[in-house]
Amino acid sequence: MLLFTVLLFAFAVTDVEGLITRVVVEIGKEATYSFGEGNFLIKRFTKASSNPQYLFASSNQDGTWTTDGTDKIPSSANLSWNGTLTFKSITKNDIGSYEMPLKLPSVPFAAESFVVEFELAGS
Numbered sequence: 752m753l754l755f756t757v758l759l760f761a762f763a764v765t766d767v768e769g770l771i772t773r774v775v776v777e778i779g780k781e782a783t784y785s786f787g788e789g790n791f792l793i794k795r796f797t798k799a800s801s802n803p804q805y806l807f808a809s810s811n812q813d814g815t816w817t818t819d820g821t822d823k824i825p826s827s828a829n830l831s832w833n834g835t836l837t838f839k840s841i842t843k844n845d846i847g848s849y850e851m852p853l854k855l856p857s858v859p860f861a862a863e864s865f866v867v868e869f870e871l872a873g874s
Contacts, residue, residue: 776846777872782838790834790851797847799824808832814839845869 776782786793791808795816804816808830815823827839838845848868 771868773868773870775872776838776841776869778843779840782841782845782869784836784849786834786836786849786851788834790853791830791832792851792853793830793836793849794852795847795849797844799826799844799847806830806836808834841869843871846871 772784774782774784793806795804795806797804799816800818802818804818804824806812806816806826806828812829813823814825814827814829816826816828817823824844826842826845828845829837829839831837836849846869
């Protein structure tokens with residue numbers, strides 16, 4: 752039984768899908784990243800809030816992120832329906848990790864880990 756458990760664990764670990772992409776940006780400059788078709792919700796973690804922040808693709812975006820649907824965290828972000836996230840002007844509050852919480856998992860595993868880390872040039 753122990754051998755089966757070890758083999759099953761080894762199989763599960765080798766089939767885990769994950770990806771971390773680093774995007775180097777400069778403060779005040781434009782930055783764009785395509786999360787891919789069908790990604791109309793982006794979740795991020797930055798120093799702008801201790802809670803996860805969300806941005807939804809919509810026709811009337813004002814560039815702000817939200818943690819609960821009512822608060823507004825300033826940014827110049829725009830998420831298009833094709834999954835492209837564009838910042839007109841990156842600020843220090845935009846530096847952090849971004850992910851797609853609605854991406855469907857590869858059965859039978861948990862949701863894939865796909866993290867985009869925006870980092871400052873030279874850091």
